[in-house]
Amino acid sequence: MSVLVYTENWKGKFRKSTFEAVSYANELAKLLATDVVALSFGEVSDEELNKLGNYGASKVLSVSGINKGDSQQVANIFAKNAADASIIIFASTYTSKMIAPRLSAKLKIGIASNVISLPSSTSPITISRKAFSGKAIEKTIIKTEKAILTLAPNAFGLVECVGSCSIEKINTSENASVLIEGEEITRGKISLAEAEIIVSAGRGLKGAENWGMVEELAELLGAATACSKPVADIGWRPHEEHVGQTGKAVAPNLYIAIGISGAIQHLAGVNSSKVMVVINTDAEAPFFKAADYGIVGDAFQIVPKLIEEIKKAKN
Ligand SMILES: Cc1cc2nc3c(=O)[nH]c(=O)nc-3n(C[C@H](O)[C@H](O)[C@H](O)COP(=O)(O)OP(=O)(O)OC[C@H]3O[C@@H](n4cnc5c(N)ncnc54)[C@H](O)[C@@H]3O)c2cc1C
Secondary structure, eight states, X not given: OEEEEEEOEETTEEOHXXXXXXXXXXXXXXXXXXXXXXXXXXXXXXXXXXXXXXXXXXXXXXXXXXXXTOHHHHHHHHHHTOTTEEEXXXXXXXXXXXXXXXHHHHHXXXXXEEEOSOOSEETTEEEXXXXXXXXXXXXXXXXSSSEEEEEOTTSSOOOOOSOOOEEEEEEOOOOOSOOOXXXXXXXXXXXXXXXXXXXXXXXXXXXXXXGHHHHHHHHHHTOEXXXXXXXXXXXXXXXXXXXXXXXXXXXXXXXXXXXXXOOHHHHHHHTTOSEEEEEESOTTOTHHHHOSEEEESOHHHHHHHHHHHHHHHHO
16 A cells, blocks of 8 residues: 655646655655655656655656546546555645545545644544634544545645656546646746745735835745735736635745735735745734734835845845
8 A cells, every 4th residue: 555646747847836745745655654656647757757756756657648637537547546545645736626526536535635744643544734724723533544635835845855766657548528728827927826935915005006116026036926805806916916815825935925914814825835024014913923024114115125135135
C-alpha cells in the first residue's frame, strides 16, 4: 500500500503546491513505512517529472493522451490507478476541488479538506483541518480504512530530499466528456494563485486613480496585485483581483495589505499567507491582530517611502 499524490501542472510545469503535497506525502509515507507514488496528468517532460523525486516520490505514473481539464475523466483514470493506495493526497487547489470529491464518491472512501498537519493517528486516520474559513481547527476522524486528504496551502512547506524516481508512462484512450479548446490569461503578469508576493489594497486608497503606487510597489517586488471585495465591487479594480471568502484564496510567502480593514471575509482568503504585512491608519483595525508586521500610518506617505527605499536597495 502506497501514498498516492496528485501532481498538478500548468503548461507542463509543476506548481509549488504540488511539491508541497509531495513533501507532505513523503512524511506520511515514512509514518506508514511505505512509498510515495505520484500521479501526473497531461504532457510533462521527464526532466520535470524527475523533480518529484527531489520531494520524495519514488515512482511517477505519467498519464498522457488526456484532456486534463475534464475532471470527470481525470477522476476515472485516477480511480483505476488508486487500488494500491492507502492514502491519497491533493493540494487544495481549484482543480483538486473538482477531482478529489469525485474520487471520494467513486472509491467510497472518506475525504478531509484543508488539512494542516500530519495525522495524529493513522488507524483510524485522524487529522486537524481548517474550518469556518480558518477561524477554527477541526479534528476529523476518517472512518473508512483508506482516505483522501487535501492539504491547505503553506500548511506544511517544501521539504527537499535526496532521491530519484522511476517514471511509468500511461497512454489513455478514455473518452472525454468536456473539451477545453484553449486557455488564455486575461490580465496581470503574475497569476494570483502562484504569486510568491502579493501587494493588495482596499478602500483606504480612496479611488482607482491612487493604484499607481500599488502597481509600482508590486512591479518592484515582482508581485501580483490584489484587492478587497468592495474595491472590485465599486469598479476601482477588476474582479479577478478580489481576494477573500467570496473571491480568490491566495497563499503567497508575503502578503502586503494596504488600507484594508481585515474583515473576517477578507482574512478567510489570505490567512494562509506565510508573512502578512499591514499598513493602516487605524491602530485598532482587525488586520493588525492577524498581521506579522504592522505599520500604523497613512498609505499615501508610507508606500512612496517604501518604493523609494526598495529602489535604493536595488541600485
Ligand atoms: C458574505 C460576505 C462575503 C464577503 N466576502 C469578501 C471577500 O471575499 N473579500 C473581501 O475583501 N471582503 C469581503 N466581504 C466584505 C468585508 O466584510 C469587508 O466589508 C471588506 O473586506 C472591507 O474592505 P476594505 O477593508 O477595503 O474597506 P474598509 O472596511 O472600508 O476598510 C478600509 C481600511 O482602510 C484604512 N484606511 C483609510 N485610509 C487609509 C490610509 N490613508 N492609509 C492606510 N489605511 C487607511 C481604514 O482604517 C480601514 O481599516 C464580504 C462580506 C460579506 C457579508
